[in-house]
Amino acid sequence: MNWVRLNEQVRSDCEELLARFQQTDSVRFDVFSKIWKEMKFGQIFYGTVGREKRAFSQLVLDVAVGYFMPPFSFQIRVGGLYLIYSLYHCQTASPRVGISVALKDWDDVLSLEKDALGSRHLDAVYVLRQLLSCKAFRFTAMPTSLKFKKSRKAEGSRLRDKFVARARAPQELLDRDAMEELANVHDLYHKLKLSVCAESSEGKRSGMDLIRPNIVQKLRGCVLTFNDWQSNNQLVGQEADDNNEEGGGGGGGDVDGGQGTSLRTESSQRARLLSSIKSRAYGQATESCKSRRHRQVELDVGDRAGPASPKKAAKVSLKARTQENLCTVAALKKEAPTVTRIHRLVTLERCKFQGKQEENNSMTTGLE
Incomplete structure (x- = not known):
C-alpha cells in the first residue's frame, strides 16, 4: 500500500x-x-x-x-x-x-x-x-x-x-474583569496622588502629570481598533481567495478583490527581491572552493593595486622530486674522497702499543 x-x-x-x-x-x-x-x-x-x-x-x-x-x-x-x-x-x-x-x-x-x-x-x-x-x-x-x-x-x-x-491575545488580556480591576487600581492611585500633592499647587500639578488620564478607555479603544483591523484583513483575504477561485487567477475587474490581489503582488515582489539579493550576495562565494577563497582575495587585491604579478611556477610532482634527489645523492658519492676505515686505525694503535711493551720488557731484562 x-x-x-x-x-x-x-x-x-x-x-x-x-x-x-x-x-x-x-x-x-x-x-x-x-x-x-x-x-x-x-x-x-x-x-x-x-x-x-x-x-x-x-x-x-x-x-x-x-x-x-x-x-x-x-x-x-x-x-x-x-x-x-x-x-x-x-x-x-x-x-x-x-x-x-x-x-x-x-x-x-x-x-x-x-x-x-x-x-x-x-x-x-x-x-x-x-x-x-x-x-x-x-x-x-x-x-x-x-x-x-x-x-x-x-x-x-x-x-x-x-x-x-485568530490571534486573540489582546482581547484575552484585557477582558471585562481585567478592565474593571485596572479602573479600580487607577482610581485608587489617582486619589493617593491627590492626597500627597494637596499641599502645594505646583506639587499637585507636577505630580499629576505622571498620571495618564482615561487610561482604561484608551486601552479599550486600542483593543477594538486591533479587532477591527484583524477582521478587515481576514475579509480581504477571503475575498481575494474567492476572486482567484472564480477567475482562475486571471485579471478580474472587481474593486474589492483588487486590494487583496495588490497585497499578494507586493508580497511576491518583495520575496523575489530578497531572493535575488541573496543570490547576488552568495553567488560569488559558491563559485570557488572554501580552501581557495583566500587565494582569490589576494588576486583581487593585486588586480586593484597594480599590474598583475607573475604566476607562480607549477608544483613539481613527487616522482620528479624523488628522481632529482636520487641523482644528487649519486653525484655526491662519486665526488667524495676515499673514506678512512675506522678498524684500520684500531689495528695500527694496537701494533704501536705492543711494540712499546716489548721494548720495556727488553730493558728490564738487560738491567737484571
Missing part, C-alpha cells in the same frame, strides 16, 4: 468533514453526527484486511488527532475531538488501536476541557471523559513516530489555513 498517498487522501477527507462542521457555527455533537452520516465517514475502514487493519487505523487516528491540538480554533478542536471519538469506535481492528498523544500536548487537552466546561459545552466534555474512561489514549514521548529518512516537509492546504484560530 502507498501510505504517503493514503495519508494525503485521509487528510483531505478529514478537512472536508471539518470544513462542513465549521460552516455550521456550532460545537454540538448532534450536528457533527449528522455531517458524519451524510458523508458516510464510517466506511473509511472498509476494504482493509489482515494486518492492514491496525496499520490503517493508526494512520487515520494520527491524522485526525492533529486537528485536536493547537493552533486550530476552538470549534475545529472540538470537531477534531468528535472525529477521533467516532473513528476510535468505528475502527475494525481488534483490539482497538489507541489514540497517540504526546505528554507535552496533554496540558493543551486539559485546557480545552476547561474551556469547554466554562462555556457549558457539556457534550464535548462528555466525549472527552468517555475516551478517558475506556483508556483510548496512548501516551507517547513524541507526537509522531520517528523514522529513518522521514520527510520533514510540512503538510498544508488551503482549508488547513482557515482552521487556524
Whole structure:
C-alpha cells in the first residue's frame, strides 16, 4: 500500500468533514453526527484486511488527532475531538488501536476541557471523559513516530489555513474583569496622588502629570481598533481567495478583490527581491572552493593595486622530486674522497702499543 498517498487522501477527507462542521457555527455533537452520516465517514475502514487493519487505523487516528491540538480554533478542536471519538469506535481492528498523544500536548487537552466546561459545552466534555474512561489514549514521548529518512516537509492546504484560530491575545488580556480591576487600581492611585500633592499647587500639578488620564478607555479603544483591523484583513483575504477561485487567477475587474490581489503582488515582489539579493550576495562565494577563497582575495587585491604579478611556477610532482634527489645523492658519492676505515686505525694503535711493551720488557731484562 502507498501510505504517503493514503495519508494525503485521509487528510483531505478529514478537512472536508471539518470544513462542513465549521460552516455550521456550532460545537454540538448532534450536528457533527449528522455531517458524519451524510458523508458516510464510517466506511473509511472498509476494504482493509489482515494486518492492514491496525496499520490503517493508526494512520487515520494520527491524522485526525492533529486537528485536536493547537493552533486550530476552538470549534475545529472540538470537531477534531468528535472525529477521533467516532473513528476510535468505528475502527475494525481488534483490539482497538489507541489514540497517540504526546505528554507535552496533554496540558493543551486539559485546557480545552476547561474551556469547554466554562462555556457549558457539556457534550464535548462528555466525549472527552468517555475516551478517558475506556483508556483510548496512548501516551507517547513524541507526537509522531520517528523514522529513518522521514520527510520533514510540512503538510498544508488551503482549508488547513482557515482552521487556524485568530490571534486573540489582546482581547484575552484585557477582558471585562481585567478592565474593571485596572479602573479600580487607577482610581485608587489617582486619589493617593491627590492626597500627597494637596499641599502645594505646583506639587499637585507636577505630580499629576505622571498620571495618564482615561487610561482604561484608551486601552479599550486600542483593543477594538486591533479587532477591527484583524477582521478587515481576514475579509480581504477571503475575498481575494474567492476572486482567484472564480477567475482562475486571471485579471478580474472587481474593486474589492483588487486590494487583496495588490497585497499578494507586493508580497511576491518583495520575496523575489530578497531572493535575488541573496543570490547576488552568495553567488560569488559558491563559485570557488572554501580552501581557495583566500587565494582569490589576494588576486583581487593585486588586480586593484597594480599590474598583475607573475604566476607562480607549477608544483613539481613527487616522482620528479624523488628522481632529482636520487641523482644528487649519486653525484655526491662519486665526488667524495676515499673514506678512512675506522678498524684500520684500531689495528695500527694496537701494533704501536705492543711494540712499546716489548721494548720495556727488553730493558728490564738487560738491567737484571
